[in-house]
Amino acid sequence: MKDFNGEVLFLDRSDINTDEIIPARYLTEISKEALAPHLLEDLSLEEFDAATDIAGKRAVVSRANFGCGSSREHAPWALEVNGITVVIAAGFARIFRQNMFNCGMLAIELPEAEIDRLFSRFAGKPTHLETDFDAGRLTFHSEGDSETIPFTVSDFDRALVQAGGWVEYADARY
Amino acid sequence: MGKTIAEKIFEAHAVDRPTPDTWVLRLDAVFCHEITTPVAINDLVARGKDRVFDPAKIKAVIDHVTPAKDGKTAAQGKILRQWARRHGIKDFFDIGRNGVCHALFPEKGFVRPGYTVIMGDSHTCTHGAFGAFAAGVGTTDLEVGILKGVCAFRAPATLKLNIHGSLPAGVYAKDVILSIIGRIGVNGATNKVIQFEGPAVTAMTMEERMTLCNMAIEAGATCGICPPDRTTVGYLWPFIQDEFESPEAALAEYTRFAPDPDAVYDQVIDHDISELAPQVTFGYKPDNVKPVTEMAGTPIDQVYIGSCTNGRIDDLRVAAKVLEGKQIDPNVRGIVSPATPDIFKQALAEGIIATFMAAGFCVTNPTCGACLGMSNGVLADGEVCAATTNRNFNGRMGKGGMVHLMSPATAAASAIAGAIAQSPLFKTTEGSN
Structure with missing residues (x-):
């Protein structure tokens, strides 16, 4: 299983699409590592600079319909090669969400009110995420503040993460 | 059940x-x-x-x-x-x-x-x-x-x-x-x-x-x-x-x-579509949609007719009908990409390709190319494209480029006008939006 703990990147907008996560002009790369410098390159968002804000991050918190648009698995790959293995959002596009679990990564959906609270309490401050996958708990820490939020993933998604991804799961069964 | x-x-x-x-x-x-x-x-x-x-x-x-x-x-x-x-x-x-x-x-x-x-x-x-x-x-x-x-x-x-x-x-x-x-x-x-x-x-x-x-x-x-x-x-x-x-x-x-x-x-x-008028997108999301009349006059640099959405023979026929005997605006680059070889051959046989070329369009081989900014018509920073494609995401057809999604008829009319324009095939009726 991958490591789901570390510093959090807050992306304060709904409908962040896969072209913004990794532009199509980099889809000619065959190696996942080659995507690393281009993560979120086309995302134009106030208080976000891809050149300085991604380094060292392990998790993303965002809003509704994260990962909409293209089916490109290059989006989760571009996150992964930058060390980001978990995205927490108010909702996900179907294909992006499936791609995350298929790669053994986490796409955790939380109610909008909880996402709002996370943004107002932690965005703009150095924030550390601690994930207890077995217990289904996310704990956010920033200086002098912390909050624990329960999460659920379906039994099938949990099995994919534990197996290391869909290829491993399917190969063992079908 | x-x-x-x-x-x-x-x-x-x-x-x-x-x-x-x-x-x-x-x-x-x-x-x-x-x-x-x-x-x-x-x-x-x-x-x-x-x-x-x-x-x-x-x-x-x-x-x-x-x-x-x-x-x-x-x-x-x-x-x-x-x-x-x-x-x-x-x-x-x-x-x-x-x-x-x-x-x-x-x-x-x-x-x-x-x-x-x-x-x-x-x-x-x-x-x-x-x-x-x-x-x-x-x-x-x-x-x-x-x-x-x-x-x-x-x-x-x-x-x-x-x-x-x-x-x-x-x-x-x-x-x-x-x-x-x-x-x-x-x-x-x-x-x-x-x-x-x-x-x-x-x-x-x-x-x-x-x-x-x-x-x-x-x-x-x-x-x-x-x-x-x-x-x-x-x-x-x-x-x-x-x-x-x-x-x-x-x-x-x-x-x-x-x-x-x-x-x-x-x-x-x-x-209900009985009163529907031609539509066009603005902004960077496909749900940013307005009637063409509200966007008419928006200057464009390129027109792209093709893709898995609208690169089929009927799409080319409609665009050619609008372009017949006309010239596209000299400041607009027109690109048409028939979506398959059979569509290309059919368009040749019907004289549609000739119409596009006479109007000033460049005809490319079938490919996805420009739609996702990979080849055959990538936009420069700040350029605007009227496209029959399916996504207007920021940077979709090239970093810094803007894409307006529309039908082939609207795209052809826009190519002639040099700006987003209503197709002459659409006759406004009162109450249309």
Whole structure:
């Protein structure tokens, strides 16, 4: 299983699409590592600079319909090669969400009110995420503040993460 | 309890239910192109599992960047080409026979009502026009599909979209789907299947239904789907005439997948198009939609007519009708890309290509190229394109470029005007919006 703990990147907008996560002009790369410098390159968002804000991050918190648009698995790959293995959002596009679990990564959906609270309490401050996958708990820490939020993933998604991804799961069964 | 089309297809293809909400489906077709497949191929090779579940059910095409533009795209084509050869994949379409996957594969008769289809491409939802469950997937799902012939999906909640009325003159399937996305939003059908029904859908050709289903993903839908009917059978007849005694027999078989009258829907939306006017997008989301009149006069640098949404013969015919005897604005670069070789040949035979060229358009070979900013018409920073494609995301056709989505008629009229313009084929009536 991958490591789901570390510093959090807050992306304060709904409908962040896969072209913004990794532009199509980099889809000619065959190696996942080659995507690393281009993560979120086309995302134009106030208080976000891809050149300085991604380094060292392990998790993303965002809003509704994260990962909409293209089916490109290059989006989760571009996150992964930058060390980001978990995205927490108010909702996900179907294909992006499936791609995350298929790669053994986490796409955790939380109610909008909880996402709002996370943004107002932690965005703009150095924030550390601690994930207890077995217990289904996310704990956010920033200086002098912390909050624990329960999460659920379906039994099938949990099995994919534990197996290391869909290829491993399917190969063992079908 | 009655069932929707998707529920019937799921039940007919279920091989496993690992949890009550998860369906692992047997696949009737796995489609592949050179952008998302090579990574899957390399991974299978690295795992010592370089096999395919059934070479006859795998169809592959080089379409996104063709002819190759550089060493990287040449390598992607080479990986796909060699893989198709070593596994005996007969339906592999390379230079000279290749075209945009979602236009080419239907043309070859590869999709039938009731089929399950996946491809590593989000616009795979196009094939739902045939009454199939067709979904875009990532590379890992594609990889397992190639190896095992299965894919996992959540239980399909269905949004039934009843389209009432008939298309006004000069208004097209593209305007209809833009108006629907504008209404329900880019997140309006996430995790759902959109079942397009109603008199307007019944009246549509297969090509129009493909345009409709093509953009279901822009509302977040897993698939767009149209009930199979006589139009579906008529389109497929050249491919199925050996399997059935008569079109009626084919229809009887395919309507097994028609929705039951008492099917249960997650949501039902009634959408009337009798007063619809041509639509166009603004901004960077496909649900930023306005009537053309409200955007008229917006200057453009390029016009692109093509793609899996609107690169079919009827699209080129309509655009040529607008362009006939006219010249495009000298400050506009016009690019037309017939979506398949057969469409290109047909357009040549009908004089459509001559019309485009006389108007000042550049004609490219069939390819996805410009639509996603990969080749054959990439925008420079700050440039604006009027396009018949499906996505207006920031940077989609080139970093810093702006894309306005519209029908081929509107695109052709805009090319002449040098700015977004109403098509002369649309006659305004009072109360139209």
